[in-house]
Amino acid sequence: MAGQQQIVHRCAKCGACTPVCPVYQSTARESHTARGKLHLFKRGGSFDSAYFNDLLSKCIQCGACDDVCPRNLNPSADIRAWRGQQPFGRDPHAFVKFLSRKVLASPLLQEGGSHTLRALFASLPQASGLRKRLDLLVPGLTARPPLPPSKKKSGSKPLSYFPGCLAQHLYTNIKAATALLANNCGYELYSPASLTCCGLASHASGNMKEARAAARRNIAAFGAGTPGAGTPGVTTPGVTTPADPDGPILTSCASCTSHLMSYPALFTDDPEMHKKALAFARRIQEFSTFFLGREGLTSSHPQETLFYHDPCHLRFGPCQVIKEPRQLLTEMNGCPPLPLPPHCCGQGGLCHLTNPDISKDIFTRAQHPLAELSTATVVTTCSGCLLQWQQGLAKAPHTAEHLAVFLAKISEDC
Numbered sequence: 001m002a003g004q005q006q007i008v009h010r011c012a013k014c015g016a017c018t019p020v021c022p023v024y025q026s027t028a029r030e031s032h033t034a035r036g037k038l039h040l041f042k043r044g045g046s047f048d049s050a051y052f053n054d055l056l057s058k059c060i061q062c063g064a065c066d067d068v069c070p071r072n073l074n075p076s077a078d079i080r081a082w083r084g085q086q087p088f089g090r091d092p093h094a095f096v097k098f099l100s101r102k103v104l105a106s107p108l109l110q111e112g113g114s115h116t117l118r119a120l121f122a123s124l125p126q127a128s129g130l131r132k133r134l135d136l137l138v139p140g141l142t143a144r145p146p147l148p149p150s151k152k153k154s155g156s157k158p159l160s161y162f163p164g165c166l167a168q169h170l171y172t173n174i175k176a177a178t179a180l181l182a183n184n185c186g187y188e189l190y191s192p193a194s195l196t197c198c199g200l201a202s203h204a205s206g207n208m209k210e211a212r213a214a215a216r217r218n219i220a221a222f223g224a225g226t227p228g229a230g231t232p233g234v235t236t237p238g239v240t241t242p243a244d245p246d247g248p249i250l251t252s253c254a255s256c257t258s259h260l261m262s263y264p265a266l267f268t269d270d271p272e273m274h275k276k277a278l279a280f281a282r283r284i285q286e287f288s289t290f291f292l293g294r295e296g297l298t299s300s301h302p303q304e305t306l307f308y309h310d311p312c313h314l315r316f317g318p319c320q321v322i323k324e325p326r327q328l329l330t331e332m333n334g335c336p337p338l339p340l341p342p343h344c345c346g347q348g349g350l351c352h353l354t355n356p357d358i359s360k361d362i363f364t365r366a367q368h369p370l371a372e373l374s375t376a377t378v379v380t381t382c383s384g385c386l387l388q389w390q391q392g393l394a395k396a397p398h399t400a401e402h403l404a405v406f407l408a409k410i411s412e413d414c
């Protein structure tokens with residue numbers, strides 16, 4: 001709290017964080033910017049005020065304000081810290097935040113939930129209104145065309161892989177496509193069975209206890225040990241993955257990547273865990289930087305009207321990856337993706353759950369360049385952005401895909 005007070009006093013009110021804030025771009029309310037929130041807190045914003053409590057939910061946690069601040073302040077971290085101090089009964093979004101954190105913290109709940117939704121979806125008649133609603137809300141339930149066969153080589157090298165919750169339980173084709181591309185490049189993916197959510201949802205809601213617990217569990221899951229037997233795709237509890245315990249950990253979700261790389265910041269008061277988190281963060285290998293320039297990736301189905309959406313978690317924060325996904329697309333698709341101005345998609349920081357209207361408006365701005373086109377494909381490397389794009393484009397003639405799925409599809413017949 002003392003640190004936060006220092007930061008609110010260090011804010012020069014220069015306003016550099018105002019035009020870059022996607023929430024401000026949507027609402028034009030100064031109080032929704034980082035500067036507005038810091039100013040209100042400095043002037044005694046109180047958790048007794050319903051307005052102040054609701055204001056804290058109006059942040060995507062995109063990190064754009066941190067990126068431009070000439071005083072090197074991190075307003076997004078302050079907003080998270082204030083969220084963490086909100087009394088449960090005063091937070092108008094407490095229940096939805098609590099529920100999403102609990103579901104994300106439990107692989108069993110996620111697996112059970114996605115299984116139930118899939119079974120319900122499959123049992124509904126094609127013309128059912130509920131089926132259409134479910135398809136709009138959870139686009140990952142729709143059966144996907146099969147991926148081309150893998151060109152697995154003998155003597156593949158084992159490689160650790162962190163799929164993230166959405167690829168593990170909902171968008172399982174992202175996991176399958178990543179495995180296929182890795183196979184084609186001579187790798188076999190392994191994911192420890194004890195993995196859990198990266199902890200980003202807990203972190204965004206300011207619940208550092210839960211965020212640290214998730215980080216500890218994931219660091220231990222990929223921890224050093226004697227390499228032993230394992231099943232590709234997943235290893236059984238107690239059996240160490242045959243992948244190098246100090247080697248790279250491939251990730252296919254931009255938000256997970258950024259958060260896994262931020263683990264050291266969760267343990268600044270715990271030297272031993274901080275050291276482990278630093279070693280873990282150095283092992284994280286973002287999807288496009290891993291595959292760029294690898295032998296074994298070829299394609300035969302170039303697609304012309306193709307856009308790449310930059311996830312905020314790759315534009316700002318510890319993992320700044322802008323050029324690589326475009327270079328990888330150019331390499332594989334034979335032509336660079338069409339320019340799509342960098343813009344938050346509106347999904348993040350739990351804002352899409354607590355403020356769906358703002359989230360939707362931000363998305364409308366992001367997809368504006370597609371408005372006049374008859375058909376287009378948008379690819380991205382974040383599972384959360386993908387969910388937002390697929391929901392947002394559900395009634396449009398366009399499609400959205402994860403980069404891994406798109407590359408796996410165009411690698412067919414090579």
Ligand code: SF4
Pocket residue numbers: 010011012013014015016017018034035038065068069070071072073075
């Ligand atoms: S950019 Fe930094 S110093 Fe300027 S108003 Fe925003 S938080 Fe304050």
Ligand code: SF4
Pocket residue numbers: 020021022023024032033034058059060061062063064065066075076
């Ligand atoms: S993190 Fe993003 S949404 Fe939140 S205040 Fe900063 S710029 Fe605005």
